[in-house]
Amino acid sequence: MIFINLAVRNLKRHKVRSFLATVGIIIGVVAIASLGIMGSSFSTLVGGMVSDVSDTVLVTPHRAASSGDPFDPRNTLAASISTKNVGLIERAAGEHRVVPMILASDRLQVRDTSGYATIYAMPAADIPFLLEWEAGLYPQGRSSGVMVGSLLADELNLHPGSRIEIGGESVRVVGIAAERGMGIDINPDYAVIVTEDWYTERHGDQDYSQVIVKVSDLSAIEDVKASIDQQINRRREVVDVLDSREILEIYYETLDAMNIFLLGIGGVSLLVASVSILNVMIISVTERTAEIGLVRSIGARKREILRMFLYESLILGILGSIIGGTISAVVAYYASASISVLFADFAVSGEAGIPVSVVIGYVAFAMAFGIGTSVIAGFYPSWKAAQLNPIEALRYE
Incomplete structure (x- = not known):
């Protein structure tokens, strides 16, 4: 002591x-x-x-660079999935739901507020499958109506019937998507959701940015991934196929x-x-x-x-x-x-x-x-x- x-x-x-x-x-x-x-x-x-997308297989374009060097300029080359390859993915997925989509961004103007917003374009029938609605209606076909994410709607005080400008064009908000949270497949809460027909009518036919496969039976995920990989990447790497567990x-x-x-x-x-x-x-x-x-x-x-x-x-x-x-x-x-x-x-x-x-x-x-x-x-x-x-x-x- x-x-x-x-x-x-x-x-x-x-x-x-x-x-x-x-x-x-x-x-x-x-x-x-x-x-x-x-x-x-x-x-x-x-x-x-x-945690909520464990049934998802995400198919993305395989980038030109495979060296892993983040400074390789080939990493910036645009890549997409062709309509033909989407058909092959659908064939490989069999009974499981396949959702091709185009990801883009454009200038958004709401009254005195302007900026750029993410745009998700997908077949009209797939929008209700991926997204729940909070208010209004789902966009249909080539109609000029669009759906906005709930957080973007709250921030800009939007509701069904509001008018916004996308790329200089005035369009009507027909629906508000329910809050979904961030996931590996789609993050719509701060985005604008449109139909594929609406988007291609204004920007022309385009290849897809990614394809989401929703597997009805979780035990089939590995088989679905293997089938897609064998169907498309038989000769060379065309797409990357990952499920939510791998991304996690x-x-x-x-x-x-x-x-x-x-x-x-x-x-x-x-x-x-x-x-x-x-x-x-x-x-x-x-x-x-x-x-x-x-x-x-x-x-x-x-x-x-x-x-x-x-x-x-x-x-x-x-x-x-x-x-x-x-x-x-x-x-x-x-x-x-x-x-x-x-x-x-x-x-x-x-x-x-x-x-x-x-x-x-x-x-x-x-x-x-x-x-x-x-x-x-x-x-x-x-x-x-x-x-x-x-x-x-x-x-x-």
Whole structure:
């Protein structure tokens, strides 16, 4: 107990130095916990984004570049799925519903508000299959009526009967699509939905941007994918065929890598703080060399001197970790509330908030890491103090 009191006394004697070392630990703990919680919250959000489309197979054009280099200019080449290939997909899918669609964007003008909006063009019969309506009617054939997503309608105060301009043409809103949330297949909440006939009448016949296959039996997903791949990619890669589980796995792999990167940044900041503790402890040993000699001369053992200085680094680590953990918990609470508000519109199901167990886990990990690095940083100066010769230490000036 006396050695703990000596450690506390020395830390109080050098308040500014001890405070600065503690601040470094606090920053490191907050960085690790906060960045870890942030990465986990985005993983939770992505999980909710695709939870309602597990019956979906997404067929997209295979890009010209296969090198994986994001700076390869071939990645920017436009790609599409021809009408012939859509027919092959329908043949391969058999009884399962196939929905080809064109994705585009055009200038949207509503009263004094203007900007660009995403446009989904698909066969009129497929719109009720993919989307539920909130108000009004579904667009039909070549009629000039369009459907808008619920969030876009709320933002621009639109309702069935409103008039908007798309690409300079005035059109009537005939229906509002019910809020659907973000998914891997279609994200209509901030989009304009039109029939394929309406779109091609104005822009000419075009190939499709993607094809959605809705599988009636989840156990048939692998067979449907294999059949499409064999039908179209027999000679060369024409399309990419993915289901929602594969896309979710890609998202998770990317987010896991990002999470490790974020934790690495926090870890570096904590290692920098441990260097500060190492510096503080070396200075403390140097300043107290004569005191160490006196304590050794009256019977203190090496391991007791080692413990006395280790207690100093341990106290700094515990104090900094407790404060940092408390701050991290508060940050996590507000981050969870903010993410729930910002991304609630995009989550398909569940809440976008951060689970309490995740917060506790990351805070506990950060605190343990903070205490551990503090003890490790203080071990060498403590060992050095314990090895001092008592006679030489007493004569030190």
